[in-house]
Amino acid sequence: MQNLILPLKEIAFNLYWSWNPEVVEIFNEINQDFWNWSGHNPVKFLNLMNEEYLHHAIEKKHLGERILNVYNDFHNYLNKKKYFEEKYYSPDSPLIAYFSAEFGLTECMKIYSGGLGVLSGDHLKSSSDLGLPLVGIGLAYNHGYFSQLINKQGWQTENYELNDFKNLPIYLLRDDKFNPIQIEIQFPNSIVTVQAWVVHIGNIKLYLLDTSLPENRVEDRRITDILYGGDNEKRISQEIILGIGGIRLLDKLGYDIKAFHLNEGHSAFLCFERIRRYMKKHNVSFTEAKSICYYSNIFTTHTPVPAGIDIFSQDLFVKYFKDYAEKEIGIKVEELFHEGDLTKNNPENNKFNMAFLAINNSNFINGVSRLHADTSRKMWMLPDTRSQIEYITNGIHTQSYLSGYSNAVYSRYFGNDYEFDEKIWKHIDEIPDDDIWAMRIMNKLKLIEFCRERIRQKWIQQGADKIKLKEVTGILNPKALTIGFARRFATYKRGNLIFRNLERLKKLTSSSERPVQFIFSGKAHPKDEGGKNLISEIISYTRDPDLKNKIIFLDNYDIDVAKNLVEGCDVWLNNPRRPLEASGTSGMKVIANGGLNLSISDGWWDEAYSPENGWKIDSIINDKVSLDERDNFEANSLYDNLEKNIIPLFFTRNSSDIPELWIKLIKSSIKNLAGYFNTGRMVREYCDKFYMKVK
Ligand SMILES: *Cc1c(COP(=O)(O)O)cnc(C)c1O
Secondary structure, three states: OOOOOOHHHHHHHHHHHOOOOOHHHHHHHOHHHHHOOOOOOOOHHHOOOOOOHHHHHHHOOOOOOHHHHHHHHHHHHHOOOHHHHHHOOOOOOOOEEEEEEOOOOOOOOOOOOOHHHHHHHHHHHHHHOOOEEEEEEEEEOOEOOOOOEEEOOOEEEEEEOOOOOOHHHOOOEEOOOOEEEOOOEEEEOOOEEEEEEEEEEEEHHHHHHHHOOOOHHHHOOOOEEEEEOHHHHHHHHHHHHHHHHHHHHHOOOOOOOOOEEEEOOHHHHHHHHHHHHHHHHOOOOHHHHHHHHHHHHHOOOOOOOHHHHHEEEEHHHHHHHHHHHHHHHHHHHHHHHHHHHOOOOOOOOOEEEHHHHHHOOOOEEEEEOHHHHHHHHHOOOOOOOOOOOEOOOOOOOOOHHHHOOOOOOOHHHOOOOOOOOHHOOHHHHHHHHHHHHHHHHHHHHHHHHHHHHHHHHHHOOOOOOOHHHHHHOOOOOOOOEEEEEOOOOOOOHOOHHOOHHHHHHHHHHOOOOEEEEEEEEEOOOOOOOOHHOOOOOOOHHOOOOOOOEEEEOOOOOOHHHHHHHHHOOOOOOOOOOOOOOOOOHHHHHOOOOEEEEEEOOOOHHHHHHHOOOOEEOOOOOOOOOOOOHHHHHHHHEEEEEEHHHHHHHHHHOOOOOOOOHHHHHHHHHHHHHHHOOOOOHHHHHHHHHOHHHHH
């Protein structure tokens, strides 16, 4: 028999598998329990599974041909001519470097916390689809972001699991002689050595910088330990590794990068390092070098609130940059410090702002939705001489969030190789209502199974007996209108808005003819008491006898939970305080799965909403109205929408029990939105508006 383990291993080491449902299905069929145990990690799966068993399972389940087929698909994918090559040309080495503090690629790589990371991950996936000559730079967090467990008291607890790099789809970066490639950075009291791991995402490489080396001091090894943890000193150290270390690595690899994309301000120290190198190479002044490097930096801002931005004290900045400024660049550290200020040379200023550093050094600045760019302009009051803030609205990597059932339906009508662009979705009306409805039912059943199994596992861990475990079958109702709310529990996202009028909510959930149910999920930042209180409040509602089994909370929101939710929910709820949601992307993930959006007109929905695409929750945008009054008004609009529009539409059925008007809405939402709100369009926009404009 042919050795099928080698092609499987090759597939496992490229995250292409994370958006190919057939690969995941093959691992599931080899051994589902082991696949789940591995945390959906094919490298761990293959490394730790008994090889004889593996051969046996492949043979017994006749998986050989399917493995060879996906192996061929994989290579065809890598080799086919793509957008960039057709429109521009095909360079030998990457031209664009994309820097981000987090990357959300797949659930087993815990180096992301939420939306920003998932967006970075999707940016890389779409760059691969489009054949863009781009590399990613990030950090290899040894512990990553926390896993969430809600304890019996209903309180979030955090657990930092080790990212076992030896059993992940990544390689240590080595040179021709197999020695690890390393770079060094001078810190105040030590020289920190940095190594890098490489992740393959289709044709794209992502380099993750790592300081956990035996030659480093113990405290230096911990710089790249966890994501968004620790104090400001830890933060500035991480950002030095990311920005300065990232540039040094690209240089060491010999890449001639033309455009540098700063996804959020965490990587902005790269501006200093680029200037320093340019000065040295061309023997020019700081100001001259700065004015040139400026043209090839692009800064994407993601937060409309000043509190969301990294700010360092002058003392801390001087501690880390005095030697760098004076010995390595040859200017006073004060001069470098002013780069982190918008009103330069203001003697009162004693704070260094990473976003301002990025703004001062980027020719192109963009927000992530139309409304967010407006908000950012107002927030920063940029001087007229500075380039304006434009917008490129966020998207999602559609294929990564499409359920197996949805994919099967689209393949049946559009062919196996259909592309996720506007053209294809225009044909959505050609799919009969029955098939769309069957897809909805299957997606929802899968979600309900997923929820029940999660809760069953949790109960088992808590020592539940057999009788208790039987209760899981009573959780959620496949016939009910299912509404999802899952995102970070930041207070501005108002996870508890639907509970504002408990009586009105209970009326909806207790109807037996027109049942409605809700699924919640999300993590609060470990230091955000407000967010944790919101979670605890929702947990207490899930224990209310009237709401039990109709309102549930899933622990540990991650890409896996997100995927299941966006596949299965009928309606996706989003009710942030306008205009604080920069874009929001989870609502985009439901579209092609046939879910519909009910949202405040904020972020992307401010652009996407029309009565043909979903529903809008009315909001008050007036600072004179108290927050309490605004919440009441907006909660009422939410209930009104559900009572008058959404529930009647969902439960009005034809003689075959199909809600024709509901499906009409699904189809127009797909037709109007799916082709635009995706990272294929988004990355093309970055390419046309910026990357390819750099000389
Ligand atoms: C998509 C996604 C997000 C972002 O959702 P928002 O709507 O922007 O809040 C966060 N976390 C995970 C795991 C996701 O998949």
